[in-house]
Amino acid sequence: MSDRSEEACPGQVPVPSNMAEIRKAALRQPTKTPMPMQDPEVRSRNFSEVELGYDFDLAFNESHRCISCGDPKCIPYCPVEINIRGMIDHLKKGDIEAAYQEIVKTNLFPSITGRVCPQENQCEMVCVKGIKGQPVGIGYLEKYLADWARKNGVRPHAELWPPNGRAIAIIGSGPAGLAAAAELVRLGYRCTIFEALHRPGGVLLYGIPEFRLPKQIVDFEIDNLRGLGVEIVCNALVGRTITLDEIQEQFDAVMIGTGAGLPYFMGIAGEELSGVYSANEYLTRANLMNARSFPAEPTPIRVGDRVAVVGGGNVAMDGARVAKRLGAATVDVVYRRTQAEMPARADEVHHAMEEGINFLFLHNPVTIYGGEDGWVREMEMVRMELGEPDQSGRRRPVIIPDSNFRKPYDVVIMAIGQGPNPLLATLTPYLVTNKWGQLVIDPKSLRVHLKDDAAHRPAEEAAVLAEDAGPAGPEGPVRIPVICAGGDIIGSQAGAGGTVIAAMGHGKIAARTIHEMLVERYPELANSLEIAAGS
Amino acid sequence: MPDQTTAGTCRTLSGKNYRIRQKRVLVAGDDGIVLAEVEAPLIARHAQAGQFVIVRTHEHSERIPLTLAAWDKAAGTITLIYQVVGHSTREMAAVEEGGTFTDILGPLGSPITVKKHPHPVICIGGGVGVAPIWPKVKDLFELGNEVITIIGARTQRLLILEQELRPVSTELIVTTDDGSYGQKGFVTERLHEVIAARNGQISEVIAVGPIPMMDAVVKEMAGKSFREAFDPSVDYDPRRIPLIVSLNPIMVDGTGMCGGCRVQLWDPSKGQYEARFSCVDGPAFDGYAVDFRTLTRRNRQYLDSEKRTREAAASDAETAAAPAVETGQARNRETGESR
Numbered sequence: 043m044s045d046r047s048e049e050a051c052p053g054q055v056p057v058p059s060n061m062a063e064i065r066k067a068a069l070r071q072p073t074k075t076p077m078p079m080q081d082p083e084v085r086s087r088n089f090s091e092v093e094l095g096y097d098f099d100l101a102f103n104e105s106h107r108c109i110s111c112g113d114p115k116c117i118p119y120c121p122v123e124i125n126i127r128g129m130i131d132h133l134k135k136g137d138i139e140a141a142y143q144e145i146v147k148t149n150l151f152p153s154i155t156g157r158v159c160p161q162e163n164q165c166e167m168v169c170v171k172g173i174k175g176q177p178v179g180i181g182y183l184e185k186y187l188a189d190w191a192r193k194n195g196v197r198p199h200a201e202l203w204p205p206n207g208r209a210i211a212i213i214g215s216g217p218a219g220l221a222a223a224a225e226l227v228r229l230g231y232r233c234t235i236f237e238a239l240h241r242p243g244g245v246l247l248y249g250i251p252e253f254r255l256p257k258q259i260v261d262f263e264i265d266n267l268r269g270l271g272v273e274i275v276c277n278a279l280v281g282r283t284i285t286l287d288e289i290q291e292q293f294d295a296v297m298i299g300t301g302a303g304l305p306y307f308m309g310i311a312g313e314e315l316s317g318v319y320s321a322n323e324y325l326t327r328a329n330l331m332n333a334r335s336f337p338a339e340p341t342p343i344r345v346g347d348r349v350a351v352v353g354g355g356n357v358a359m360d361g362a363r364v365a366k367r368l369g370a371a372t373v374d375v376v377y378r379r380t381q382a383e384m385p386a387r388a389d390e391v392h393h394a395m396e397e398g399i400n401f402l403f404l405h406n407p408v409t410i411y412g413g414e415d416g417w418v419r420e421m422e423m424v425r426m427e428l429g430e431p432d433q434s435g436r437r438r439p440v441i442i443p444d445s446n447f448r449k450p451y452d453v454v455i456m457a458i459g460q461g462p463n464p465l466l467a468t469l470t471p472y473l474v475t476n477k478w479g480q481l482v483i484d485p486k487s488l489r490v491h492l493k494d495d496a497a498h499r500p501a502e503e504a505a506v507l508a509e510d511a512g513p514a515g516p517e518g519p520v521r522i523p524v525i526c527a528g529g530d531i532i533g534s535q536a537g538a539g540g541t542v543i544a545a546m547g548h549g550k551i552a553a554r555t556i557h558e559m560l561v562e563r564y565p566e567l568a569n570s571l572e573i574a575a576g577s
Numbered sequence: 578m579p580d581q582t583t584a585g586t587c588r589t590l591s592g593k594n595y596r597i598r599q600k601r602v603l604v605a606g607d608d609g610i611v612l613a614e615v616e617a618p619l620i621a622r623h624a625q626a627g628q629f630v631i632v633r634t635h636e637h638s639e640r641i642p643l644t645l646a647a648w649d650k651a652a653g654t655i656t657l658i659y660q661v662v663g664h665s666t667r668e669m670a671a672v673e674e675g676g677t678f679t680d681i682l683g684p685l686g687s688p689i690t691v692k693k694h695p696h697p698v699i700c701i702g703g704g705v706g707v708a709p710i711w712p713k714v715k716d717l718f719e720l721g722n723e724v725i726t727i728i729g730a731r732t733q734r735l736l737i738l739e740q741e742l743r744p745v746s747t748e749l750i751v752t753t754d755d756g757s758y759g760q761k762g763f764v765t766e767r768l769h770e771v772i773a774a775r776n777g778q779i780s781e782v783i784a785v786g787p788i789p790m791m792d793a794v795v796k797e798m799a800g801k802s803f804r805e806a807f808d809p810s811v812d813y814d815p816r817r818i819p820l821i822v823s824l825n826p827i828m829v830d831g832t833g834m835c836g837g838c839r840v841q842l843w844d845p846s847k848g849q850y851e852a853r854f855s856c857v858d859g860p861a862f863d864g865y866a867v868d869f870r871t872l873t874r875r876n877r878q879y880l881d882s883e884k885r886t887r888e889a890a891a892s893d894a895e896t897a898a899a900p901a902v903e904t905g906q907a908r909n910r911e912t913g914e915s916r
Contacts, residue, residue, distance in 0.1 A: 238832050239682075239830060240679070240680040248830075248834075277680050277681060279682060279685070279832055282684055282685060283619050283683065284619055284623070303832060303833060304834070305836040307836070307839075307852065313852065314852060314868075314871050315874075316875050316878045317878070320835060320837075322834055322836060326834070326835050327829060331639070331640070340664055341829075342879040342882030344879075415874065415877075416877070417874075463833065463834065464833070465857060
């Protein structure tokens with residue numbers, strides 16, 4: 043931290059003299075300390091962050107809204123187990139650095155989670171302050187602390203176990219893989235992340251737009267991970283560039299976090315037209331490939347005047363808001379149910395509305411029409427109404443007969459969801475998938491189900507547990523692979539999925555399973571941990 | 578904050594850069610064709626005929642798909658052959674021997690199944706599409722097939738790999754559109770002759786080249802005139818000769834994630850066209866099933882963007898005297914000549 047400049051905010055800010063007054067007022071304050079935001083008019087034309095973030099005074103004030111419960115409800119609701127009360131207690135005393143270090147003890151990626159977590163369904167949902175007002179802005183505080191660390195060059199003080207000589211391969215550098223690596227590297231494992239794209243981050247890079255999660259921040263936190271010794275290998279598509287078998291010859295265990303790399307289309311006529319994008323393609327061009335800077339950056343994107351985004355989730359909101367920022371005059375979100383049923387975070391919908399995105403609720407596309415040149419011209423839609431509740435309890439959208447109409451569009455973005463990337467499972471015969479294409483896992487341990495023949499793969503290692511050992515073949519003894527999976531490749535098999543934080547939670551669980559299994563297989567691992575713990 | 582992070586620059590799997598070990602200019606000039614032998618041991622180890630890679634020349638490049646022309650497992654190198662058709666391929670061509678590409682991802686796509694056939698196999702390559710046909714010719718020939726290779730170019734200057742293909746072809750037929758070398762005319766005319774000479778006794782046809790060429794090959798082989806031309810006595814179905822084409826749609830990631838490379842394939846069981854992803858389901862497909870009209874249109878999607886890049890570059894040039902650029906992705910797909 044020697045490079046911290048004099049102007050930078052120090053890690054320990056003197057407690058203000060009027061501390062008691064601040065505390066008293068904050069405790070009575072029913073709502074969160076307002077988050078400074080970019081004006082909707084302005085921000086809908088740029089890619090800078092929408093939320094500008096707290097300064098120290100705002101964060102200090104918000105921290106004093108927390109009553110420091112003796113039995114904090116928030117902590118068990120954090121998928122990555124942040125000691126939220128501990129973090130806030132430090133901040134209350136002005137000790138920013140200690141507050142930051144408290145977070146990174148369990149979550150190495152606070153500037154990411156502070157921005158993209160659905161706190162309203164997690165920690166903030168159960169905050170006692172929320173009973174008679176708004177909960178403590180835990181997400182805002184996490185973001186503040188993480189940004190403070192980044193701006194002041196403060197890196198996590200990670201307690202690392204000594205290297206234990208065992209190696210873990212992590213497939214995919216998205217949230218699940220990053221979180222798993224963060225756990226395992228601290229336990230002394232040599233971690234190597236394999237990433238198919240040219241830059242690590244997965245959906246954090248190609249999917250989530252700059253104005254919600256600046257790419258520099260993703261880079262910074264991945265760099266922290268690298269600082270702990272995690273190695274990241276790009277341009278490595280496991281299954282093609284290197285096979286899972288080859289990886290298992292060199293690594294003791296594998297974590298698969300290959301994500302939702304399969305865009306869905308509706309299967310309606312006209313989806314082949316030029317100007318029809320999957321949300322994946324549209325966002326990848328705009329985010330990862332920087333098409334928003336075209337022509338300075340060489341990857342192009344069709345902007346168009348009139349854009350339709352089909353779907354009601356967070357990806358649809360991202361697509362719509364990117365389209366607006368790229369310069370589309372009108373952007374319509376087409377969703378077949380009503381606002382109440384939208385799966386998107388309420389905040390994102392609110393932001394999109396503020397930015398002038400139109401919403402066509404209870405509408406569904408039927409056909410897309412193109413011109414002679416093959417470009418999208420119009421989309422035919424049908425109006426819907428809500429009928430009887432379906433199995434999920436949501437009222438099912440039903441077509442209103444003869445309500446079809448056409449509306450002109452230049453670009454149509456399909457954001458109706460994406461499935462698990464099928465590539466690895468297709469190329470690895472002993473991985474088991476379910477009907478949605480997800481890897482089948484044990485929901486508690488996240489261990490991947492394997493077909494029987496997986497165990498018969500010859501292994502170089504002789505050390506095997508008796509119960510794991512199969513018959514010794516001519517190639518020597520065999521062992522059962524240790525493979526776990528998390529993130530969108532397992533969907534909702536281990537509880538609610540589909541979010542960055544759920545994937546990070548999976549990464550942690552998978553890391554623990556891998557560790558437990560390897561300790562069982564190589565008892566000396568436990569010894570080395572005890573030695574380390576005792577020293 | 579200045580970008581001090583290194584997350585953008587990752588180690589390759591082998592721990593080495595993608596270095597050009599050997600570079601040969603096959604065709605000189607503004608529309609030149611370059612052969613580069615690049616160090617990429619893992620890609621070389623896993624590559625199979627019909628697969629491709631995605632290349633980024635530097636940190637601010639497009640992702641450019643290129644079919645593998647050759648590979649050497651022992652040397653750990655892959656051979657890429659690319660024509661300068663726009664901004665991105667010009668940048669690629671500017672990298673000299675000993676220089677490096679920032680990223681190469683591969684091998685991608687489903688390999689072409691190569692086996693011993695009872696009858697001769699015809700391999701057709703047009704333009705820079707002669708490069709991807711090379712490994713298929715080699716594999717088929719080494720399996721003991723009779724391989725009739727037909728290669729074509731607009732003019733003699735643009736003809737590539739004739740010397741490389743001759744020893745691995747039972748018969749090599751060379752055509753140029755303008756007759757400056759080999760036989761004058763299109764590859765389809767020679768194809769017709771070859772099939773007619775063998776009265777349809779052909780096990781397989783593989784065609785790789787610009788979209789109009791592949792489309793013409795399909796039309797030739799599926800056409801009524803083709804059927805009537807040389808087998809009037811038998812209830813002859815020209816589609817009994819399997820026809821494989823290798824497509825070159827616009828793509829971004831190349832791993833099945835974006836769907837930008839979807840092509841329309843006729844599904845006879847459903848009686849309609851179905852979308853398939855060229856990067857994972859292809860790039861080789863049953864030629865008779867491909868909707869070339871849609872593919873052509875989709876590959877023209879960024880022509881306007883290309884114009885914008887050129888205009889932007891031109892206005893820059895007024896002040897900075899910068900050379901005019903065009904987006905490779907737009908041009909590549911339009912001409913179909915980068916693969």
